[in-house]
Amino acid sequence: MISQNAQLHTDQSGFSLIETVVAITILLVVVSGVMNLIYQGTTASQQQQERITATYLATEAIEFIRADRDTYWLEDIGSHAFDDWINSTDVSVCQSTNGCTVDARIGTESINACSGDCDILKYNTATKMYSYGSGVNWKDSRYRRTVEIQTVDHGSNGVDDEALITITVSWQRSGGETSTIIVRESLSGWWR
Numbered sequence: 001m002i003s004q005n006a007q008l009h010t011d012q013s014g015f016s017l018i019e020t021v022v023a024i025t026i027l028l029v030v031v032s033g034v035m036n037l038i039y040q041g042t043t044a045s046q047q048q049q050e051r052i053t054a055t056y057l058a059t060e061a062i063e064f065i066r067a068d069r070d071t072y073w074l075e076d077i078g079s080h081a082f083d084d085w086i087n088s089t090d091v092s093v094c095q096s097t098n099g100c101t102v103d104a105r106i107g108t109e110s111i112n113a114c115s116g117d118c119d120i121l122k123y124n125t126a127t128k129m130y131s132y133g134s135g136v137n138w139k140d141s142r143y144r145r146t147v148e149i150q151t152v153d154h155g156s157n158g159v160d161d162e163a164l165i166t167i168t169v170s171w172q173r174s175g176g177e178t179s180t181i182i183v184r185e186s187l188s189g190w191w192r
Helices: 017-075 080-088 089-095
Strands: 100-103 109-111 118-125 129-131 138-152 162-172 176-190
Touching: 017 080, 017 089, 017 100, 017 138, 017 162, 017 176, 080 089, 089 109, 100 138, 109 118, 129 138
Parallel strands: none
Antiparallel strands: 100 109, 118 129, 118 138, 138 162, 162 176
16 A cells, blocks of 8 residues: 555656657757858868869969060071961960960970860979870860960051960869850060
8 A cells, every 4th residue: 555645756857759859859950060060161162172273274374475575586686576476386285266375284285276175284293283285194174275466556557566465264164064264464675
């Protein structure tokens, strides 16, 4: 028989099932929000890295064209004019509708006309360089660089005295969409 003084213990010390489910739901919402922020940060970082690489590739082509202009003039100071450089075989191929490619590797420097779309740059896994090389270490990169040169005549003498260089670097992003960066530079016959 149960004594009259005995009390049933009804207070619970712990979580009920509903409280546990609510706590887990709140935890999942917080964790998924943090994971989404990490994913967005990683994606933005990768996109910035791709844009920086594309900018460096465009700048490299501009510097190569500038060095080509300077070398042309320095080969025979006084007898070469800016107009001669623009119409030289190397540079004139960049004035075509399709543009040209620039290979800036020391020892293999070249400017070549594109037939259709310019070739995709190769990436050397050993030297970590982008170029148009071939061999076992050269793999297709995701970048395509096109160089275009337009001549500008500011005088009435019919001689071109400025070149507008447009470098277009495009690449396929991991999501499948294409990104493009365009860099323009104006070169003139500064030695006149």
